[in-house]
Amino acid sequence: MKLHEYQSKQIFAKYGVPIPKGRVATTAAEARQIAAELGGRVVVKAQVLVGGRGKAGGIKLANTPEEAEERATEILSMKLKGLPVRKVLIDEAAHIAKEIYLGITNDRAARKPVMMASAEGGVEIEEVARQTPEKIIKIHIDPLLGLRGYQTRDLALGIDLPKEHWKAFSKVCFGLWEAYKNSDATLAEINPLVVTEEGQVLAVDGKMIVDDNALFRHPDIAEMRDLDVEAPEEVEARKYGLSYIKLDGDIGCMVNGAGLAMTTMDVIKLYGGEPANFLDIGGGASAEKVAAAFRIILSEPNVKAVLINIFGGITRGDEVARGILAAMEEVNPQVPMVARIVGTNAEEGRRLLANANMITADTLVDAAQKAVAAAKGGLR
Amino acid sequence: MSVLVDKDTRLIVQGITGREGLFHTIQMVAYGTNVVAGVTPGKGGQWVLDDKIPVFDTVKKAAETTGANASVIFVPARFAADAIFEAADAGVELIVCITEGIPVQDMMRVRAYLDQKGSRLVGPNCPGLLTPGEAKVGIIPGNIAIPGNVGVVSRSGTLTYEVLYAMKQLGIGATTTVGIGGDPINGTSFLDVLKMFEEDPQTEKVVLIGEIGGTDEQKAAQYIADHMTKPVVAFIAGQTAPPGKRMGHAGAIVEGGEGTAAEKIEALEKAGVKVAKHPEEIAHILNTL
Numbered sequence: 001m002k003l004h005e006y007q008s009k010q011i012f013a014k015y016g017v018p019i020p021k022g023r024v025a026t027t028a029a030e031a032r033q034i035a036a037e038l039g040g041r042v043v044v045k046a047q048v049l050v051g052g053r054g055k056a057g058g059i060k061l062a063n064t065p066e067e068a069e070e071r072a073t074e075i076l077s078m079k080l081k082g083l084p085v086r087k088v089l090i091d092e093a094a095h096i097a098k099e100i101y102l103g104i105t106n107d108r109a110a111r112k113p114v115m116m117a118s119a120e121g122g123v124e125i126e127e128v129a130r131q132t133p134e135k136i137i138k139i140h141i142d143p144l145l146g147l148r149g150y151q152t153r154d155l156a157l158g159i160d161l162p163k164e165h166w167k168a169f170s171k172v173c174f175g176l177w178e179a180y181k182n183s184d185a186t187l188a189e190i191n192p193l194v195v196t197e198e199g200q201v202l203a204v205d206g207k208m209i210v211d212d213n214a215l216f217r218h219p220d221i222a223e224m225r226d227l228d229v230e231a232p233e234e235v236e237a238r239k240y241g242l243s244y245i246k247l248d249g250d251i252g253c254m255v256n257g258a259g260l261a262m263t264t265m266d267v268i269k270l271y272g273g274e275p276a277n278f279l280d281i282g283g284g285a286s287a288e289k290v291a292a293a294f295r296i297i298l299s300e301p302n303v304k305a306v307l308i309n310i311f312g313g314i315t316r317g318d319e320v321a322r323g324i325l326a327a328m329e330e331v332n333p334q335v336p337m338v339a340r341i342v343g344t345n346a347e348e349g350r351r352l353l354a355n356a357n358m359i360t361a362d363t364l365v366d367a368a369q370k371a372v373a374a375a376k377g378g379l380r
Numbered sequence: 381m382s383v384l385v386d387k388d389t390r391l392i393v394q395g396i397t398g399r400e401g402l403f404h405t406i407q408m409v410a411y412g413t414n415v416v417a418g419v420t421p422g423k424g425g426q427w428v429l430d431d432k433i434p435v436f437d438t439v440k441k442a443a444e445t446t447g448a449n450a451s452v453i454f455v456p457a458r459f460a461a462d463a464i465f466e467a468a469d470a471g472v473e474l475i476v477c478i479t480e481g482i483p484v485q486d487m488m489r490v491r492a493y494l495d496q497k498g499s500r501l502v503g504p505n506c507p508g509l510l511t512p513g514e515a516k517v518g519i520i521p522g523n524i525a526i527p528g529n530v531g532v533v534s535r536s537g538t539l540t541y542e543v544l545y546a547m548k549q550l551g552i553g554a555t556t557t558v559g560i561g562g563d564p565i566n567g568t569s570f571l572d573v574l575k576m577f578e579e580d581p582q583t584e585k586v587v588l589i590g591e592i593g594g595t596d597e598q599k600a601a602q603y604i605a606d607h608m609t610k611p612v613v614a615f616i617a618g619q620t621a622p623p624g625k626r627m628g629h630a631g632a633i634v635e636g637g638e639g640t641a642a643e644k645i646e647a648l649e650k651a652g653v654k655v656a657k658h659p660e661e662i663a664h665i666l667n668t669l
Contacts, residue, residue: 106484106564111491143492243628245627263539278621280628343545365660
């Protein structure tokens with residue numbers, strides 16, 4: 001789950017990372033008031049979960065409260081990469097002398113967290129990684145030991161940070177590490193971390209992604225979820241414990257197991273079709289869950305055919321069939337449906353669906369070919 | 381012959397009195413797996429399966445009393461990392477974790493700890509292992525595979541069943557199937573299992589079932605190119621997956637342009653691996669080798 005800049009920075013601050021004075025506004029009038037309270041120059045920053053906000057015009061400087069109101073009016077009426085701007089952060093503008101990048105993420109291959117620093121802050125770090133990878137200094141953190149003080153000095157040395165800032169920098173490193181660890185983040189990033197003309201080290205931006213699997217122990221963070229970034233169907237799917245991702249094609253898919261769900265999409269494509277979604281009903285899915293999955297698939301107007309591929313293991317074929325029948329009664333689908341059920345209680349499942357006016361298939365290839373033909377109107 | 385599990389496996393089930401744990405214990409016992417004990421904290425002293433299997437409060441007690449050498453974990457995600465630590469501290473050699481949804485930082489600590497301990501972890505978020513005709517540890521349906529000479533290793537669950545089933549249709553059997561799991565940090569990699577299959581005299585061919593995310597398949601390809609004498613057939617799921625979207629498994633995501641199906645397929649083909657276009661084709665390719 002991605003967090004907004006202001007949310008990330010609040011968490012960083014809790015762990016001792018200095019951030020600029022500022023607050024979030026939802027209206028231009030509020031923005032003006034906050035700017036007046038702060039006095040002097042402020043930055044008005046769109047709070048939207050997309051990258052490249054600055055380039056898209058979502059970050060503006062304002063010299064007076066009146067200007068802050070104007071900029072906020074503009075920004076609050078924007079859409080950035082399709083997402084509406086509902087909040088702006090009004091931060092005191094810093095006098096920037098130097099911009100640094102500092103971040104922590106999981107290094108999958110090393111199976112450890114990796115902390116990265118670069119003197120090339122303020123720009124896209126992926127771009128730095130591509131063009132000048134030697135400018136990114138990395139240290140791996142032992143998950144049992146945690147970050148060590150010498151490692152922060154290694155980073156400071158690696159990015160040629162003047163010695164007078166080491167202590168402040170080290171404090172930020174530890175704060176970021178604690179924020180990452182205690183929030184179960186998969187990414188915690190400050191870009192840029194600035195050294196101000198006054199000699200302060202300050203996190204003027206912040207970004208965090210928190211592990212969805214760990215939200216059960218962070219109810220405070222779970223509440224910060226911004227539903228704007230997700231398709232409504234995806235939100236609905238999560239309520240039922242379904243894993244659903246909307247795609248652009250016209251063949252709706254309902255599958256048990258993530259690997260098999262991806263494969264079903266691949267085989268549809270292999271035979272000339274386009275999947276409308278990824279949907280994993282998970283292991284041991286109940287009839288109720290299956291019915292919810294079915295409703296979600298059919299709520300998408302693009303769907304011209306549905307392919308149901310169930311390989312029973314923990315999931316039972318008859319249970320899935322009952323869910324499908326219940327959902328069909330409720331939503332009365334007008335599109336052709338192809339069902340392939342094998343494994344645990346498959347015979348019973350097939351028997352239940354026999355009277356439901358469904359196209360049946362024995363193998364995945366057979367099912368995919370029939371679904372592709374059905375979506376093109378060649379099979380009903 | 382087989383790898384990791386066989387008829388000499390003496391198994392503990394952690395979470396044996398839970399819904400999933402009990403259901404699959406019945407299945408494993410029916411298959412012929414030697415389940416010697418169960419563990420559920422607070423339920424020590426009880427018995428399950430018509431008083432055939434004793435339940436203990438701790439893994440240590442269960443292992444000491446029964447001489448168990450393996451454990452399978454069915455406990456909920458929030459307690460699963462602790463269950464792995466407990467099994468490792470009790471000296472269990474093989475720990476198989478079925479549980480899905482363990483926080484990734486928990487798994488990083490588990491891996492770092494296990495590396496010092498000498499226990500082998502398979503999973504988490506995996507279907508477990510099946511040595512057809514001998515033992516099943518986990519949730520792979522026993523009736524979809526027959527004994528044979530093909531070693532199968534996979535990051536996925538039901539996709540593995542699909543492949544085993546397609547193999548069975550053509551009369552092709554397996555030595556052992558190892559589900560390594562769909563999480564970004566797991567206990568056993570493709571590479572670890574390929575080494576075992578290369579050394580197992582009865583395994584003559586190998587099937588590798590990968591998916592998008594990470595670079596485990598690429599490392600496997602390098603090992604195959606450098607060290608493997610046995611033919612390998614592969615399938616990679618997620619060729620149509622859009623970047624930046626997590627496809628169900630926590631580990632199945634294309635990030636920063638890395639971990640795509642295309643780069644994995646390319647690496648494997650370069651290593652001389654035949655890559656199937658769909659799972660059923662794996663069985664047909666095996667027949668030509």
